[in-house]
Amino acid sequence: MLVVGVVALRAGGYRLAAFSIFTLGYLLVTKYWPQSMNTMALVLLTIPISVFVGLAIGVLAFQVKQARATINVALDVMQTMPAFAYLIPLLLLFGFGPVVGLIASAVYAIPFMVKNTILGLERVPSDIAEAGVMSACTPRQRFWLVDVPTAAPQLLVGINQTTMAAFSIMIIASIIGGFADIGWEVLSSMRAAAFGQSLLAGGAIALLAMVMDRITLGLAGHGGAAQHPAWLTSRRMWSVIAIALIGAWLIRLSGIAVTLPFASTPALIDADAVNHWVLGLVPRFDGPIETFKNGVLYYFILPLRIGMIRAVTPLSWGIALTQR
Incomplete structure (x- = not known):
């Protein structure tokens, strides 16, 4: 929560930081923290795969004009084909589990990065490209030192869209994933007609999606001007956070059981009470x-x-x- 709060503060200011802490607090009081973190783990594994593969395909489509038409057709198929159409073959190949959701999310999210990569590279001004050539840059130096930094805002927008796409399809993939994530929690509660659990789990999904969207947009420079305190740029502060994360990881590897104070307490928001409240609205x-x-x-x-x-x-x- 501390790390997310600091990143949100850097991306969008105090209001985004407060909203991010509120979202994580909601996951705690509703006891959906483990399921949400399982979903976030899959999303954070999917994003690098989708970004790197999408960037490579986008660069290929930009540099090789003959491959542009074929790549565009493939992207249209990947985006318009229903997710269930390729979930079934993945299910036959890999069986039930999180791998199916991981691959399905990557297939759905890659086109967003590809199209933003092509758009960003096409929008590099010709005078900037000529300045790189006049500076005796090799083609590789020109690409990494001129084209990519100039197209960086559009590439960051692509990362934002890829993140949201991976998060959205992960909920659908949980239908056959059988994984203890927040999407499976929504699906199981809907099957049991547990409206309270459905609302609480759906609220967790919506809040997480909003936090991820605002943070990635803020880091991409499209979240408006945020007032950043001076200590956010301090290397000492980031070093302390890095040491804390490394320490938590080492404790995790050592096998030492760490029980949080709220782990054995009941949820502060009673799902059964929400169920009765929703069902009571109909006759009332x-x-x-x-x-x-x-x-x-x-x-x-x-x-x-x-x-x-x-x-x-x-x-x-x-x-x-x-x-x-």
Whole structure:
């Protein structure tokens, strides 16, 4: 939580840091911390794979014009094909488990990085590229020292979109993943008609997605001007955080069991109480709910359906069918 708060403070200022700490606190009080961290672990494994593969394919498409059309078709197929279409072959190859979700997330997220890489490299001004040539840069030096730094803002936007895409498809992949992550928690609670658990787990997903989106956008320079305190640029502060992370990792490797104070306490937000509250809304507001449903059905959906049936005819296309 400390590390996420510092990164959020650096990316978007005090408000984003407070919102990030609130989100992680919500995971604690609802007892969804382990499931959320399992999801985050898969997402953080998927992001580097998607970014590096997408960057390589994007550079290939930018430099080899003949391969651009083939790569664009492949990207369109990867993005428009339903996730279940390639989840089934992955299931046959790798079986149930987190590997299926990892591969499916990478397949879905790679096109975002590819397209942003192509867009960023195409937007490098010609005068900057010519300055690199005039400075006697080799093609490799020109690419890494001129093109990539100039296209860095668009590449960071691609990383942001790749992160959100990997996070979104991870929920779908949990259907056959069978992994103890937050997506599986939502799916199992929905199957059991446990509306309270569904709302709490769905809230965890939404909050995590917003935090990841704001932080990555802020680091990409699109989150607005943030007021950064001077200690954020201190190497000593970052060294202390790095030492703390390394120490926690070594404790983890040593096998020493560390029990958190809240690990054995019940959740502060009772899911059963939320279940009863949601179910109680239906009989309590039965009249308004029925009125709203009938109003939408008879005054919006039904006229729209009748209008579409009468409007979408061959006559609207400029032709008319006649009987002979």
